[in-house]
Amino acid sequence: MEQVLLSLICGIFIGATAGYLGTLMLSKRMALVAGPLGHLALPGIALALIYGFDISLGAFPFVILGITLIWLFEIRTKLPMEALAAIVFASGVAIAFLFLPIEQAERALVGDITRVSFKETIFTAILCLLICSILKKIYPQIVLINISEDLAKAERIDIKKYNFLYLGAIGLIVALGVKVVGGLLTAALVAIPASTSRNLSRNLFQYSFWAAFFGAISVVFGILFFRLTNLPAGPLIILMSALFFLISLIFKR
Amino acid sequence: MKENIILKVKNLSVELQGEKILQNLSFEAREGEVLTILGPNGAGKTVLLKTLLGIFPYKGEIVWRKGVKIGYVPQRLPFIKNVPMTIEDFFRLKDIPEKDIRNILKEIGLGESSKKEIGKLSSGQFQRTLIGWALAKNPQVLLFDEPVTGIDIKGERTVYSLLDKLRKERNLTILLVTHDLSVIYKFSDFVICLNKISVCQGKPKEILTPQSLQRLYGQEVKFYQHIH
16 A cells, blocks of 8 residues: 555544544643653653664553653642653653664654554554544543542542543553654644634534544645655644644634 | 431541541431531531532541432532533533433523533523532432622522522422521521531521621621511
């Protein structure tokens, strides 16, 4: 199959799923946490690049480690989540640069969706469908937890269980996202489409639909511009996403 | 437990982060009763409601009648405006059939506004939405934490007449946190004056004297008893 088609399919799945997930993260002001997690994935990406295996596979355990660390730190200290995330993120970048081969640095930092294989694409598509179905199932409960943990507790919702599934989904998306936009830009993949959608939506359905839509078409336009300009695809995708956000401001309700 | 008693609290103490919030509180709530919790800011009123819901750890006894369902109306929900959501969407977060959603919206007088955005409701409409939401699964008990500020007089009147109507229709037991003495006189069967400990308990007209209120709030409270 032609390479560009594989990149497009892979990117559309990841972009749409990240956008959908972003709607949950935005409501809890957690979107920026995805950034540090992407950064923390860098050592894993570096290992994958050195030993030649899938960078998402390399990233995933490090993202899970990051989530666990932030979660533990939050229990142990009273520092805000962002501060903890910043500590974890800086450490991730620092460790990565100790052994990241410099000629591979660009791929690690801003991703490279233009080189995905057929197998990777299939794997990514299946994983994205799985994440989406989990998200759809836990969506009402997470929205409620985001609005008020007390209200969720009064409804006898098992907050720990839902947060665990939610964080797991975030971990998977970050691990997939680094493939598209690298360790530095993953937060944008999650945060921008959801913000764009927030500007345009009146209800929950529109909110998730448009976030997934803008997540997907940002990737499509980014890859097309890469074909035209030969500039790196990851940054182009994020810039397209930012452009849609700016346009949405005109139509903001 | 006696037949019409729905909640029994005995020697309840709550300590949060080393601070004693409630001490040795005992009371009972009977079925169909409106029980008001009155007290100054920081007296532990909201903490009491949340403890009854099982949100905070406590010492002492809280015994609800077996199988009782509780609805909760929180004081505020500041984060709800972060999410674009209609009234209908908000109710769908609860696992209830669409038909029940339509019925409850009609009951709280928002049947026509189901597609209205939560963030664009007036404070009175928002209060009614929260009440309807709390009642959507047909609980026998409603815990209602009144917002400190924000509802205009007209909105407030509708909220309390709605509560009164719902109570009669559903034989609800209501535990109410309020600052409004006129609401208590009109609406409440039993009052607990709370300032970390129970300062006084009893029927509103019997126990809400200028002296007891002064003890509760630590200063003179001007009020006029409503005689109907």
